[in-house]
Amino acid sequence: MVSLSEYELDVARKRLGRDPSPVEVKVIDALWSEHCSYKSSKIFLRSFPSEGPRVVMGIEDWQDAGAVDIGDGYAIVLKVESHNHPSAVDPFNGAATGVGGIIRDIISKGATPIALLDMIRVGELKDDKNKWLLKNIIAGIGFYGNSIGIPVVGGELSFDESFSDNPLVDVACVGIVKKDKIKPSVVKEPGLKLVLVGLTGIDGLGGASFASRKLSGENEIGAVQIADPFAGKIVMDVTLEIADKVEAIKDLGGGGLAVAVTEMANGLGARVYVDKVPLRVKDMSPEDIIISETQERMLFAVREENVEYVCKAFEYYEYPCAVIGEVTSDSFIRFIYEGKEIASLPSQLLLSPPLYAWPIREKARKINVKPNVELEQAVRSVLAHPDLASKEWAYSQFDYEVGTSTVVKPGEADSAVVSLPNGKLLAIKGDANPDLCAEDAYECGKAIFAEAYRNLAVVGARGIAAVDHLQFGDPKKPEIYSDFVDAVRGIGEAARFFSIPIVGGKVSFYNENKKGVAIKPTPLVVMAGLVEGKLLKPKVEEGSLVLIGYTRNEMRGSLFAKLFGPYGEVPKARLQEDYLASEVVLDLINQGTILFAKDVNRGGLMGSLMAILSKGYSAKVDPDRILGTDDLMAKLFSENGGRFIVITNSPESVVERAKRRGTIASVIGEVKKGNYLEIGSWKLNVKKEVEHHSNYLEVEMSD
Template structure:
């Protein structure tokens, strides 16, 4: 077959090309021809198809994501914002922290182990590319119904992939979530987060500048796995045929990635790179076009120099391959030898595949023949921008009118006790220790808090005990009822979780998981959630540093619940002052902070007891969230509280059960006058937390709450070996522990 060169493309304008099979729309293919002034070569078509995919180009979401910049709050801590591999924030003492959350949803359904493993590997390389040492990972997960047979296939594979890859890298897994809902059947959400630490002067950016500088590809050889990969899989709706796309799922090698990490960090220490980019979605197509686009010149690449695992790969396949554990660096000629020496030391393959030019084109050659000649910005940054039609769905009013307040409530104290047991042992509220025990949470020795704490926390500096805390949250049920409020509730809960451990919330990353953007109802959900998140971040003063949009999360015509996952990062000056969630000292007084209202829409109780979703989610008061956070942080810093736990899914009773079981101590609880015991226990009103206050600090703590205007109600005391809601029921901790811990192993046995 004749090689499809640039010259050949110019001479054969009418050649049929598989643009539709590669995911391009007719108008997109026409635009490529307009940009080039001819038909694209096969290699150019491959590059545009993967880079203009939904996953890589954000073509349906860009118009809404701009709000994160337009409404960005003033924040002196933000060092690198949206547009780079990951955001970077100043955490003090000369340290910077980078963090980001991304999705690997569709690959993880097709091939659960490798899909999840390479999701971890990809996000770790994003953090590494910023110049940071990765120090921790997290994994917000969503699966279908807990008792569905396919959940038994997908969940163990995903968990094994996350644990296997992260454990081999020696990175602690410090947090995340596991949620079950039938809406995720056939379309699980596997989001992965990584946190990295560096000094300010170590920040690196993805750009290719300096004519004559060399382009070095280093890491694993390029193979046939992952051709098209996430860039294609994540850009279309799922149907029954998708398991046939197994070859598109990348295959990871965590030991190779560990070598790549240490090699890259040594290269950074010797200041050998001018620009760097990891190879993730869209592989070499992305790395070369983004580096050239962000730089000051052009780039020439000799594609036949790329080290291969499969010698039969075509140029198009090499450009589209998403084989893992690869990086691309821009290196000055005088530093190339030392760069290659370090790579050889770490047994990492490194090859000079090209150089930066003083032109404006990305030119790629195959055995001396030119197969790509494009303006790099048109590939990387000037793809299609769609203003998709969106409209509030016709069923939204009826859904919100179907209020949870009409549902039958427990009529007796015994029935209330039974429903408490049912909720706390339900799959979403039960202990996830079967899952988290497969992750190494304490490797490296700097983990301060980890699952099931409100947020994960790691020490940044061993001398000063500076630390950072990270939490991820997102309630798709709330967002289905009201996407604007649902996104803000996800932000508020994550913000609250960080503050509950004593850390000051600083910035966010997000992973926006939605159905097909071609559905106006889904696009309305996306537009509302994005608007809600941008408005919420502005009010809380937490800028969006970056993140990911994952669309087409639906099977056939059935979309998942809109699921904005929000990660909040906070800083704590001394990790020794962190606040755990465990009630561990008898005699400590329990205070409920915030207002409890009858808010049951989208609640765990309505789901578990009545299989109901309707009404409105809890009201959002971000001013109250800021006040609550200030109180929790001050109380932690000044030693006024010994434990704190935010209230969210499952309400007060869920928080009490988790804190009591964590500390091995019971609690005597008094229902305040004027409130229904059922509402007191199960309401999911936002802006609340329960804290354990030493008796010696009660007066000081109470005065602080009163002075700041935060409602603080004494509801009981840490005592005994049961949760005793006086006048209602008592539940021995042994019975609660059995119910709470047996559910997940029982489902997956």
């Protein structure tokens, strides 16, 4: 099955001046798939800021990952990808191969992978299928990361009915490389030999096309690749060993050889001898060899005198290595099988698909009605929500300390922190907010970028680079496309405000269930930053509780609104407040003034307090001291940005520092040992909620 429309086939015919052969149709389909071409998104993605003084390699055509200078001759390489459709069909292999693919993207830059993040969204666990999906997604991620020896240091796990049938499995990876050793994924001269390592099989056939249409449930298992982390370990180690001897490196991902060869040629031509490709399965058809997405394969552009060196390094491990062709100057991509040319297509045709800007239409907003809910019901319901539960059941299945570089571990803070070879500390975090994006994708785009920035600040880091992943339903549906355009606009605006370049990303459309119902719009931002002064490992202790920033009656898109119905206004991302509040936190960390810091996001103030309550402490809050709105529910549950809670023994210093930075802070209560939450004169024993927080996933997934 191909995803090309009749219009696109007609465009191809006109440009070629003839009918493409069946093999050529599959090659065009792979290159023009939404997954590989970004044909419905590229014109908007160009608005992202991608340059800056630290950027070594940004959003360039056909580069597999972005690179950012971190000083002392080093650069980090950053990338985010997803394996949503494969994980919906075969969650174990779908998730595992997502990890393998992102690792190969990093090593294609000559960089050593040092950390992984996983951001997972599934349907509610009352459904047995969702339990099955989650259990196998976690197992697949752990299987690959643990086996290959790269720590999974952080991530997200949240639940919503819109992700039933179509889970979201995002994986990000960070690598480290000497700046002068970064490898391109494209070539600039003809005559180089194309060297392929690894075996090609029948798994992953048409995967790029599969990812570019909605799930049907019919005969889709063949589009899912099979994971082999032990082969992946060989590929990683040897690729890094021979990187100095090659001119370009390309991972074989979506579209297989068809895409890898064409993108590596970068407007030049290539001649590929399909029958020289090492096969895992006998008697594969040439078109299947060309589009297979079998994992653990890499393509190298190599000078002839270095071919023997490269192949010997792989053959030492009995890993297949073969010269399958060469780069040519005639700007045609040619596939030859048993002496016969079975495909001959202009590079520019393959690299220039039709680009689309689909109609847009804003969604009608649900009626705004303030729910009639008692305080105790609201507090108990929010604190017990699965999104706020401990994720230890998941991250305990990952070896997050392998490599001995993990400094702040999963569950310890809002961001993970790893040590780098130059002695610096790198913080990384991924953030999304589907509920807010379903209300207002523009404000959501700004908000998730700002949240990532705040999450880095709580450990003492300042953001330096970001990548994004934009996940939506069918772009041809006007309301869905409107959300996509608005999210891009919001993310771009925030990136420009914070002067943080977006050095890479991904777009995933057609995320819908089998009934054609789309997921909630889920743009995701992964941000990396450097600890510039002191590192804070947030530690809950007795002390004064201080809230930094203004609280507003902006309840739309909040967890409270999800549980009890929409009311209030959509949170407006006031980026200046996010920046100023983050500067206050950074100042306080470097002064050694605070013991604990957490930004206010999911669940509002109550959600943030759960990080304190779950450690065996009580929190006493005076709502009259919360500055901003007079609405009690908004004071407790609003998720507007620009806010942090901190624990300190010097509350006056915190308030004064905020004032100097041009924002506000107020002492709203205190933290002591115990099991209580006090809000004014109201007091609640939260032992039951804390136990639920600690045990929820373990209990649910033990069935």
